Amino acid sequence: MEGIDVVSEALADLHRRLLALDGGAVADYIPQLALADPDCFGLALVSLDGHRYRAGRCDEAFTLQSVTKPFVLALALAELGAEEVGRTVGAEPSGEAFNAISLDPVTGRPANPMINAGAIAVTALVPGGDPAERFARILDCLGRFAGRPLDVDEEVYRSEAETGDRNRALAHLMRGTGALRGDPAEAVETYFRQCAVRATVADLAVMAATLANGGVNPVTGEAVVPEPVAVAVLAVMATCGMYDAAGEWMLRVGLPAKSGVSGGLVAVSPARFGVAVHSPPLDSFGNPVRGVAALRELSERFGLHLMRNPAPGAPTVTRADTAEDGGTALVAAQGALDFTAAERVLFALGQQAPGPGGRVLLDLERVTAIDAAARAMLDRALTLLAERGHRVTVTGDALLRADAPGPLGRAGSRAGTRR
Numbered sequence: 172m173e174g175i176d177v178v179s180e181a182l183a184d185l186h187r188r189l190l191a192l193d194g195g196a197v198a199d200y201i202p203q204l205a206l207a208d209p210d211c212f213g214l215a216l217v218s219l220d221g222h223r224y225r226a227g228r229c230d231e232a233f234t235l236q237s238v239t240k241p242f243v244l245a246l247a248l249a250e251l252g253a254e255e256v257g258r259t260v261g262a263e264p265s266g267e268a269f270n271a272i273s274l275d276p277v278t279g280r281p282a283n284p285m286i287n288a289g290a291i292a293v294t295a296l297v298p299g300g301d302p303a304e305r306f307a308r309i310l311d312c313l314g315r316f317a318g319r320p321l322d323v324d325e326e327v328y329r330s331e332a333e334t335g336d337r338n339r340a341l342a343h344l345m346r347g348t349g350a351l352r353g354d355p356a357e358a359v360e361t362y363f364r365q366c367a368v369r370a371t372v373a374d375l376a377v378m379a380a381t382l383a384n385g386g387v388n389p390v391t392g393e394a395v396v397p398e399p400v401a402v403a404v405l406a407v408m409a410t411c412g413m414y415d416a417a418g419e420w421m422l423r424v425g426l427p428a429k430s431g432v433s434g435g436l437v438a439v440s441p442a443r444f445g446v447a448v449h450s451p452p453l454d455s456f457g458n459p460v461r462g463v464a465a466l467r468e469l470s471e472r473f474g475l476h477l478m479r480n481p482a483p484g485a486p487t488v489t490r491a492d493t494a495e496d497g498g499t500a501l502v503a504a505q506g507a508l509d510f511t512a513a514e515r516v517l518f519a520l521g522q523q524a525p526g527p528g529g530r531v532l533l534d535l536e537r538v539t540a541i542d543a544a545a546r547a548m549l550d551r552a553l554t555l556l557a558e559r560g561h562r563v564t565v566t567g568d569a570l571l572r573a574d575a576p577g578p579l580g581r582a583g584s585r586a587g588t589r590r
């Protein structure tokens with residue numbers, strides 16, 4: 172049925188109105204970027220089901236620049252772990268511009284991986300026998316986030332390589348403080364190539380959606396990075412992604428995001444979708460004017476701020492009672508169990524009063540998913556009940572059994588009884 176796509180309609184409306192927005196300036200410190208069309212403007216959104224929505228110019232490739240930073244951070248975290256990466260770069264908003272010399276006076280580490288200094292250090296961490304191999308890894312990883320192979324805009328790369336003295340200086344400084352491994356010149360060349368990787372707004376929305384989806388690309392189904400890595404990257408984006416405008420951004424938009432000097436912007440609504448905008452004119456912080464305006468409106472219109480309460484789901488506990496003779500307590504639950512839902516189930520169980528040695532029936536037939544926290548909580552409660560002499564029966568725990576070591580995870584009949 173056509174004509175009911177209100178998401179695309181909202182994007183089209185934003186596109187139409189914000190195209191008229193002037194202000195900002197196209198970056199020209201990398202000469203090749205100055206050639207960008209200031210009126211090029213596209214918006215795309217990809218849901219965790221892989222549904223795609225778009226408005227404006229979404230198929231024109233542009234160089235991702237700093238928008239690559241969170242994705243290369245993800246690669247480094249996946250390859251080396253948080254501790255190793257944390258020895259090289261901090262996770263504090265610098266409150267300074269993207270190209271600032273933000274090195275900790277004591278440790279010599281750059282403030283965070285979203286500013287140039289931190290990103291150069293992270294790029295240098297990516298394993299590889301030589302620069303070509305290291306870059307091939309980066310390009311491959313960016314392509315897996317996008318769901319298709321990406322390439323490099325050689326002209327933009329050369330243009331930055333010819334003029335990138337400030338970044339070279341940063342790399343040498345970091346070599347001096349010990350934050351940068353290996354050859355500074357090589358680190359910066361790899362970083363310039365990374366910045367010159369090109370993709371479309373449509374690609375970028377898939378990349379953002381992959382972070383929203385715990386590291387699994389919702390279009391290709393590939394697990395690009397482990398879930399804890401995606402969570403860590405989003406946390407760094409939330410605090411540092413918009414440079415010295417990060418606080419205002421969190422206040423007004425409330426989503427993890429990353430901008431770049433070519434006018435790209437990604438924002439992530441965790442567990443919901445990824446969104447990308449491209450529009451070259453930048454504000455004084457180096458963030459794209461139309462992209463910032465679009466995300467402010469989208470966040471407000473669709474209620475996306477991270478700090479908002481989520482919409483209440485269906486009730487978790489569908490039945491809770493104790494038989495009249497006091498012999499058996501029954502609690503039935505439904506839906507996906509996380510901490511909140513498990514707390515409801517356990518609270519309901521706690522309200523029941525089966526006599527000493529009485530039976531406890533926990534009906535999970537209609538539970539659709541359970542996360543590690545909820546599983547551990549239920550396991551612990553069931554162990555305590557068994558220790559107190561109750562006969563506990565869990566039904567519908569097949570889903571829970573898969574990889575769970577505790578009582579809920581015990582192999583056996585579908586209804587496991589324990590005393």
Ligand SMILES: NC(=O)CC[C@H](N)C(=O)O
Nearest residue numbers: 236237269287366431432
């Ligand atoms: N903010 C950015 O996008 C900066 C990236 C750019 N390649 C630079 O290092 O200057």
